[in-house]
Amino acid sequence: MKTVLLTLLTAAVLALAGTGLFVWGGWYDTSATTGHTAPVYRLLEVTMRRAVQARAADVAEPASRFEPAVQRRGAACYRDHCVQCHGGPGVAQLDIGKSLQPLPGPLVDAARRWRGREIYWITRHGIKMSGMPAWELRLSDADLWAVSGFVERLAELSPPAYRAAMEDAQPLPCLTASATQAGCAGAHCAPPTADLQPLQPRDLDAQARLALHQYACSACHRIPGLVGPETDVGPPLHGLGRRERIAGGRLPAGEEALVRWIRDPQGVDPSSAMPDMGVTEAHAQLMARYLLQQR
Template sequence: MVIGRKHLAALVLGAALVGWVIPWSGVIGISASTGHWKLTDWFLHWAMRSSVRTSAIGIEVPPLEEGMLPMAAGHFEGGCALCHGSPAMPPPASVRGMLPVPPDLKEVIPTWTDAELFQIVQHGVRFTGMPSWPVAEREDEVWAMVAFLRRYPDLDGASYRRLAGHAAHQSRDQGRVLETCNGCHAPDRLDRDSLVPRLDGQSQTYLRDSLAAYAEGMRPSGIMAVAIQSLTEQERAALAVHFSERTVRGVNAVALSNQTGRGEHIARFGDLDRRIPACMSCHDRTNGNPAYPRLAGQPAAYLAAQLRLFVDEKRGGGPHRALMAKVAANLDDSDIKAVAEYFSARDPSADAGPDHIVPASVGFSSRGR
């Protein structure tokens, strides 16, 4: 028998018809309660691992530092522990009915490389409950989560609570907004390596504008998007009032690097040849616009990270964000480090001029450079 074109066409049409009729009939089960066939389960996991491995090729892993951990831990407690549980609390019984069941991270994290963890956290996994990162452009936040996940297998309940702060001390349905904020922003949790800003003493205007920018997507942040997603405008305004009225504390003195003098020059005088205006022309609270943030005493790592986001055109904000974007475009990395060092060393409780830099003879910590 000779198979002609008509036979081939009929075969293709028949296969397509069967492929449509079988799903239409409803005989293919989609119930999570029945689970997968072992072959299906193996195939899906094999395909996922292969996809992640290939997608992670060429990803450059930045230094994973201690300052990344608290911010990521707070986000994990609010956005991830509900399914995966945490060292402080097991996952709720209801997640056992998910297909696939969220894995025990202490078991699976060691099987992935840093680049592969980045790929999973950044993009999520199809056909599971694992979502992509809320804001695609904030790769710095994703790397912070990778740093936290790398540490995760070694955490016990107490060490996890210390990293996650207040967020891990309350029940998941308690929803106490202020305590959630303090989980990351409590002053005693913010050393110079922190990527989280100090909120105490910022103006109501700046805090209100910042929260509105997060809520409206004008200032991209996956961590803040999750943290404030359920807040009303009135609640955001109340938070702005609360933090603006809190007492501003001095910072722990740290040894100043050789770059601080350069940072002071840029802060006070700018660099006109490179079209860099003086930072203090806007950020000196004695004559500045209340819509501009207080920089004195902020963690150096936070300031440097935010300036790099401006340089990379990934940092939005309030109504004056375009002005700062133009300023940052002319900064190089050495400028950023110097300015961050300088403002981090200023006393936020005074913040009246360059003479308030913490002197080198006063109580330096062992973390000085």
């Protein structure tokens, strides 16, 4: 038994060392012009499929997603946010979609490969390291189900039928939560903020971290509780709750001021490199409360 355990331990150490050398030596080509090797691609594909199936298993599928008005809404959302990478019946994806790796697959056969609840889960949460974005904080839950339902029925559309569906949806915009606060009004606009309710209950801190990540705050700032790049573009946000002033000293510390700074940095300081990220009021409040807890 000792010999067996020692052999297994040695094999594990050698495997870890070999993996470390492989990674540190830069031997795996991560360029998008070559793609993954077949074994890596299959491993990622199986991992993704099983992860989605497990997490979407308890999602209830509303039958209303197939109603004509909802399908029309789904066609508008598909036109505005999906066709660029996935194309449609008789329609090629744009260059950005052609250049991603792994290539975003066409969705005309999505219903043969995925259940409706799984298409919804992928649309809502995205897929890491694939280019597939998460729309959870961008679109309302109604729009997420509308576009998912449209994808489910995509295989039934011939190229002429697809073009007709796009023409029928032409008057409808499918605006994100950020776009609605830029002045959209009327019955066809999305709600003022996307639905914050996740598939599984989250506490407010978890929702705040989600918002900080989805608005790309961690691309420039080091933020407690978030994993991101080792960046120094913006100041680290650790200990923000101990500061007396924020926004480069222009505003007193406090939730109201921090919400203002998050939503309109250029309005507070036109010389700041911090851009307007289109953060909604509700999401900015979540972020501010979370960040001010960091002492």
